[in-house]
Amino acid sequence: MIPYGRQDIDEDDIAAVVAVLRSDFLTQGPAVPAFEAALAARVGAGHAVAVNSATSALHVACLALGLGPGGRLWTVPNTFVASANVGLLCGAEVDFVDIEPRGYCMCPDALEAKLAVAEREGRLPDVLIPVHFAGQSADMGRIGALARRHGIRVIEDASHAVGATHAGRPVGACAESDIAVFSFHPVKIVTTAEGGAATTQDAELARRMGLFRSHGITRDAAHMQAPDTGGWWYEQHALGLNYRMTELQAALGSAQLARLDAFLDRRHALARRYDALLADLPVGRPWQDPAGRSALHLYPVQVAHRRAVFDHLRAAGIGVQVHYIPVHLQPFWAARGHARGDFPVSEAYYDRTLSLPLHPRLTEAEQDRVVAVLAEALARAGAAG
Secondary structure, three states, X not given: OEEOOOOOOOHHHHHHHHHHHOOOOOEOOOHHHHHHHHHHHHHOOOEEEEEOOHHHHHHHHHHHOOOOOOOEEEEOOOOOOHHHHHHHHOOOEEEEOOEXXXXXXXXXXHHHHHHHHHHHHOOOOOEEEOEOHHHOOOOHHHHHHHHHXXXXXXXXXXXXXXXXXXXOEEOOOOOOOOEEEEEOOOOOOOOOOOOEEEEEOOHHHHHHHHHHHEOOEEOOHHHOOOOOOOOOOOEEOOOOOEOOOEHHHHHHHHHHHOOHHHHHHHHXXXXXXXXXXXXXXXXXXXXXXXXXXXXXXXXXXXXXXXXXXXXXXXXXXXXXXXXXXXXXXXXXXXXXOOOOOOOHHHHHHHHHEEEEOOOOOOOHHHHHHHHHHHHHHHHHHHHHO
């Protein structure tokens, strides 16, 4: 099986994890702060807060921004369910904004129109979560301007986009947002096995996210409400959770970040090669925004007869995948009042999309096989009608 994505682990990664195993700390030691500092420096953020998944990062980001019962969160249908679920976990209402038809990210025109209606009805969202799909940034200039006009907080779901740039700045610098969130799952650009992080330029938001990731507890004397009681003392200031990242994960993450540029260069080389190999096939290739550089987490194509093509490729050992089933069509969300037809661009994209294998370990011979089997699948599906 040629997987659509997979980790790239080398001896330096292994040595970093082994060093932690031989150290005094497996959790709550120096490796997590070191990883946070390296990530913040890489993306140009003042602060980074590492957690055990991107879902956890989204959750603590929402909590830090004060999202709660009576609040409203908007995101896109073309994402993993976590981008929407975190709103409900905070007790807020959740709705969606359709995507634009080229980069498949939140459409600023659709957002502007929906905000105009919400303003008239007195139902503006408190938080927006645009998703940087497949590694490419949403149009944060327009989205950020619209959010500021209406007093809305913004969390960039950059789970696919560590290392990406937009409008001359790294994704994660939060030039047009309050917080950005990254994922370090094994199929992502860099991995900590499971893991995630949130970056921000706001020291207070970083402090609050750190509080929520660890039971709402602080040991910082500057924030204690009681006088000096003793070295054992801690205080709970919020209802938090245990979303901490381990030292092993952080050490792996730091080692992986050192190879981020190499990972990105390899992904871009493979994507350019796909562009050339697919030029004569009836396939819609992904558009790349000239305003930035994608992290190329995915290489999604558009095909006719998607089910037949998918089945043929999987049977031949090609691990294609579909990203994503629109969130509003999931049974859980349909039961909350959503239906097909609500977000037509997301639905039309979903009906034809197929993610081809793309990761640094993919060889050119494997890529040739992917394209050859895809051509065969398209021909057979076309002949069958």
